[in-house]
Amino acid sequence: MTTVSESPTIGRDAAASMSPAIEMTAATKRFRTPDGSSYTALKNLDLRVERGEFCAIVGPTGCGKSTALTLAAGMERASGGAVRVFGKEVTGITPNAGFMFQTDAILPWQSVLENVAAGPRYRGVAKNTAYRDARDWIRRVGLAGFESNYPHQLSGGMRKRVALAQNLINEPELLLMDEPFSALDVQTRAKMSTELLGLWEQSKPAVVFVTHDLEEAIALADKVVVMTAGPAAGVKATFHIDLPRPRVVQEIRFDKKFNEIYQNIWEALREEVDIAYAQTTRSVAPDGKEAE
């Protein structure tokens, strides 16, 4: 599989002396299926995310977007190729990273305060200090007053904010997000995205944001990576997004330039979506397209 790299616009170049936040070269991930055969989720994936860069990964369902994230987080080990985070080969859980899951991963038996303070507490920070910082972060994500509530008493959007605060309190240099807002309604989702950008600009960690939603990807990211349909997925194309910041996600879709970029990327994405659709429905044989 070839890796086409299109750069319609010139992306900003990070300082060459520093190792990038993520560097995957020919990363491959095979899983053993329950019946004993093996399934190749990723094949020869090349991905580079600079420090402080907001990178969105889009691709059809089941293309291994999430798998790429788990490799970077150290939750899974690559079966082949190299995965480096801040210049270091990933061998276990990546230390200075945060991860936001698609489903809720905050602990339902802990209050908002306990959940947000968890990271520092795990890392040995004294309870008072951890709680003080946690209160600050709870305020920053707009949840002041809900410190002693349990997750089940919160709405989906509020739980996402808890998860965000829980990650950001650790001041990660790399934030991995696996379709974090996909369960939210459209309005809440746009608001959360704008909020995320606001928080991101304060500390500028590198972000890898996996999503189905191309609109969301363009609105948020400096760089959009389109992946090919799985199995054995790789990078199809990379696009740099030079829309000015700060951006307001709710309004950016009215921007003319946004639409140009959207059409551009959609061209690349559509083919893969069709292939993936044909595979899942098994209706139309994806004849000529598989050769790509």
Added chain:
Amino acid sequence: MTMSSLDNTVTDQEQQPLSTEARSGGRKRSITRRRLKVLAVQLGIVVVLLGSWELLVRGGVLDALLYGQPTRIVNQLYIWVTQGTDNGSLGQQITVTIEEALIGFFIGTALGIVFGVAMGRIQFLSEVIGPFLKVINAVPRIVLGSSFVVMFGLGLMSKVMLVIVLVFFGVFFNAFQGTREVDKNFIANAEILGASKWQVTRQVVIPSAFSWIIASLHVAFGFALIGAIVGEFLGSQEGLGNLIRQAQGNLNQNGIWAAMLIMAVVALIAEWLITRLENRLLRWRPPQHSAAAEA
């Protein structure tokens, strides 16, 4: 700042789940009435059952010696309370049995949790110990009571051992299963946030498994009482099981029933306490469907 616009969402749209109790004014009364109705019917059932039993015995249809008689059961209880039993005061008998059950219950539960969680977390351990536990579980463990009486004598020890053996397995299997069922994302999230293996076990696995463990405690306490009674039955000098055995020897059906009644009261009190513990430990769960939400 974007923050202020977010605050609106929080207060208007999202706080709703918190204020459900606001509209419970008129509904409360109809709920109370319904409760009373249920209670009345339940009382009716008890009166009819006990009444017909009593009448059947008095009318000579059932033999009082073989079947006992409600009024005489009450009378037996009265005699035990006022004059004591052959083994000493009734309170003493109850205390002995509860003591055996409680000590065994706590030790058995603690062991069950420790083994269950450890084996759920450590693959190697479960591979090594798993088959042994399966074998022991297949043994009819109540029979061990006889063996324990021989080994440890007629006192407290033999009953406590039997209770431990009976309690352990129920708690163990639930703790093990609960540990296995922990949401993988919870564990991954905690690890990425910086938790060590032990911190994951303490902060994530055990609390998560607790809804399983607590569910097993209801059954386990029942087993604890059975263990204590059977243990006493098999060989002892005091306790409720001993009373039952004596009553059986004397063909005193009323005595057996009376002792059983006392056991039931003890079990109900224990059940109530465990439910309170459950509500306290699992107060993080949504109140409406506390059990169903976890399953």
